Amino acid sequence: MSNVQPILKWAGGKRKLAPLITKVVIEEIPTTKHYVEPFFGGGAVYFELYKNNLIKSAEINDIVPQLVNFYKTVSKTSEVEKIYSAIVNKLNYFNSLNQLEKRKKYFEYLRKSFNNIWSQDNTEFEKHSSPPDYLGLEESLKSSVLLYVINKTCFNGLFRVNSKGEFNVPLGSYEKVQIPNLNDLIYTSEALSKANIHFGDYERVLKKSLQKKDSFVYLDPPYVANSKTSDFTSYSKDKFKDTTNNEDSEHIRLAENFEFMVNSGAKIILSNHNNSKALSIFVEGKKNIFVYGIDVTKTIGRVKGSKNASSELLISSFEIASLKDKRID
Numbered sequence: 001m002s003n004v005q006p007i008l009k010w011a012g013g014k015r016k017l018a019p020l021i022t023k024v025v026i027e028e029i030p031t032t033k034h035y036v037e038p039f040f041g042g043g044a045v046y047f048e049l050y051k052n053n054l055i056k057s058a059e060i061n062d063i064v065p066q067l068v069n070f071y072k073t074v075s076k077t078s079e080v081e082k083i084y085s086a087i088v089n090k091l092n093y094f095n096s097l098n099q100l101e102k103r104k105k106y107f108e109y110l111r112k113s114f115n116n117i118w119s120q121d122n123t124e125f126e127k128h129s130s131p132p133d134y135l136g137l138e139e140s141l142k143s144s145v146l147l148y149v150i151n152k153t154c155f156n157g158l159f160r161v162n163s164k165g166e167f168n169v170p171l172g173s174y175e176k177v178q179i180p181n182l183n184d185l186i187y188t189s190e191a192l193s194k195a196n197i198h199f200g201d202y203e204r205v206l207k208k209s210l211q212k213k214d215s216f217v218y219l220d221p222p223y224v225a226n227s228k229t230s231d232f233t234s235y236s237k238d239k240f241k242d243t244t245n246n247e248d249s250e251h252i253r254l255a256e257n258f259e260f261m262v263n264s265g266a267k268i269i270l271s272n273h274n275n276s277k278a279l280s281i282f283v284e285g286k287k288n289i290f291v292y293g294i295d296v297t298k299t300i301g302r303v304k305g306s307k308n309a310s311s312e313l314l315i316s317s318f319e320i321a322s323l324k325d326k327r328i329d
């Protein structure tokens with residue numbers, strides 16, 4: 001089995017936690033046949049499960065159209081070589097620029113080209129505007145190449161958009177950006193081709209998962225903030241935020257959906273911060289759940305090279321024997 005890794009950097013990525021979740025699947029729910037990940041992001045858990053030969057069929061979903069389009073395009077194995085050579089051309093050119101001003105100018109040109117593809121003025125976009133097939137193949141290929149390159153060259157690999165949906169992260173500080181390996185891209189493509197890839201709000205994919213026996217659902221939403229300033233929710237222009245006066249309304253909606261899934265007998269795990277607000281929204285007064293506190297080291301969204309340990313919750317609909325020392329309910 002290939003050593004496939006998440007292809008993009010993504011805020012809240014679960015590379016560190018993925019081996020633990022994989023162990024849980026192997027030990028606690030070995031009959032799993034169908035994997036569902038409604039908040040896919042960089043898909044660290046999916047790729048780890050795939051690497052361990054645990055993906056037989058899957059539904060993956062996210063609310064960021066550019067990201068979903070990227071995965072759908074990269075999953076077309078016949079297009080991978082074309083995508084690869086365009087990525088290598090752009091990264092080699094980026095690496096050849098040794099003045100910061102020139103790099104910045106090139107990065108901004110790439111970012112603008114990417115935003116133009118997704119702008120409402122793009123007539124191609126209009127033609128294919130019904131989700132999830134926003135763009136035709138040529139535009140999808142261009143967008144995917146640009147998304148990969150800006151993800152590797154922007155600040156911390158963040159994907160953040162403004163209220164118009166335009167990607168607005170500045171250039172990061174990199175001496176040389178690593179040139180990917182064609183085989184790695186082929187493995188990623190093969191891994192993604194096992195999944196049905198969806199765009200939109202998580203609820204649809206979540207409820208549908210109840211129709212398939214032996215499903216396992218992993219929910220990794222934007223977290224309840226630890227503090228007012230640490231709340232990164234700007235993945236999409238709609239954000240994971242309230243449209244009402246209640247700033248927690250999206251978390252509460254998710255907690256209700258989670259409770260519904262637990263009571264329907266789903267095998268499901270939800271990640272979140274281990275703080276009093278998350279405990280009050282997702283845990284207090286809820287039945288038939290098992291709650292574990294896990295320490296993980298985070299690197300994204302911080303000053304380069306710095307790390308900090310963060311305590312996270314894993315809230316599960318089934319008991320996890322290997323985590324019994326970490327149980328906090």
Ligand SMILES: C[S@@+](CC[C@H](N)C(=O)[O-])C[C@H]1O[C@@H](n2cnc3c(N)ncnc32)[C@H](O)[C@@H]1O
Pocket residue numbers: 010011012013014015038039040041042043044045061062063064200201202203220221222223235236239240
């Ligand atoms: C914490 S990240 C997931 C990270 C992922 N587990 C990884 O390993 O990279 C949360 C993801 O949820 C997506 N998201 C936010 N609101 C959503 C919604 N209402 N429905 C579906 N996805 C949503 C964001 O775009 C983001 O990619």
